[in-house]
Amino acid sequence: MRPKPLVIVGVLLGALLLPAASAFAGNGGFAPVPPESPNAEGIHQSYLFISIFAFAIFLLVEGLLIAFVVRYRRRTRPRNQDGAQIHGASKLELAWTVGPVLILAVIATFVFVKLPTIQDVPAASAGNRNMVVDVTGTQFTWEFRYPNGAISIDRLRAPLGRTVELHVTAPDWDVIHSWWIPSLGGKIDAIPGKLNKTWFSAKRTGVFQGQCAELCGLYHAKMLADVEVMPAAEFDAWLEERRSQQEAGTSPLGQELWEGSCAKCHGAEGEGGYGPRLTGSALVQNADAVATLLHNGGILMPSVGRDWTDEEIAAVTSYVKEKIGNQG
Ligand SMILES: [Cu+2]
Structure with a gap:
């Protein structure tokens, strides 16, 4: 006996519902x-x-x-004959x-x-003061400035359970980006010359991935970001350490700026890409020339470093000189 069409349709519909469970578990990408x-x-x-x-x-x-x-299928009605005309059902x-x-x-x-x-950003209370971090999106990197002057690139560190208030913007000469870490809240635009505020208060430690959510140019897809949530004491120690490392010129900030900002166009090893090859170039061995270029931009290069602090400029120029300029 052949199976009835309705049975087949029923089985197919049932099969379609199978991924629903995994979709609701959040692990199927659905x-x-x-x-x-x-x-x-x-x-x-x-x-x-x-x-x-x-x-x-x-x-x-x-x-x-x-x-x-x-x-209302045709049954035995001839092909060229209309079906019954039904109209008027006010209640329906x-x-x-x-x-x-x-x-x-x-x-x-x-x-x-x-x-x-x-x-709404939760109001600070006696036991829970908000930490404000300035978040700046530029093509194609995220910069985080913490209250004590510490800076990190593309990875925001945050204390567990404390409210982190993000003041999100982009430089006047840049384009619109969008800050988005899905497990820590919705999107907020980083608009040149305008300050937008958002916040989060992480409930567990770990690394939470995100992505610039506004098509912002050639390497938009490389504009990733993540948030590393640490126990509060561990975060405080990291923040102090980063601050003093920056003052001593021993922080990984130079490498972070290279990877976050320069390498996306010039290649991970400076081998060239959209931007020209830097490996072994005479220019990158001259810290002052690099600083000028970062500040003013070049023929095709945007002035990515115009708003960078002296510490950032010093960190990236010395990193580039040592790691890229002296390579074969
Ligand atoms: Cu972007």
Whole structure:
């Protein structure tokens, strides 16, 4: 006996639902990453709430579609003859107009109730002072300046459980970028000349990956960022150490700037890429010439270092001189 078409359709639909479990577990790339900060949690809850309606409407529409295809199929009616003409069902028409309006109102209410927990930076309290970090996006790197003057590139360090307030911007001469670490909150634009604020308060230690979320030029895809959340005491020690290393000229800042800013165009070893080859070049052995170039830009090169501190300029020029200029 041949299986009935409806049975086949049913089995196929069942098979389609199989990935749903892994999607909801967040590990199939179908669902957002698990939230690790209260604001990311608010976004996640809104996502799940809206998903309930989306899924129910999907089942209703597709179910009706299949039911109508079966119920009103041609059967023995000749090919060239129209089917029965059906019109006029005021109650039904009213229902499918009022229903969506109510659903949208419920969703909007939920989201507006959640919005403050997503958007508003929690006020500092006696036991929990906020740490402000200045985040600057430039083509194609992220720079983080901490309250004590410490600087890091492309990796933001943060203390566990403390509110970190991010003041996000881009230099006047750059383009718009977008700061986005999905497990620690939503996107916020880094706009030249404008300061946007966002925040997070990480609930566990670890490294959380992110990506510039605004198409910002040739190497947009290389504009990655991550946040390393450490136990608070470990973070405080790191922050102090980075500050004193910077003063002593022994910090990894030069290497970070090279990798984050220079290497993306000039190649990891300075072998050249979009930008010219630097390995063994006479120019990079001259720290003053490199500093001038970073500050003013070149024919094709943007003035990436115009807003860099003296410490940053010193760190990157000496790194470039030693590691790149002296290579074969
Ligand atoms: Cu970008």
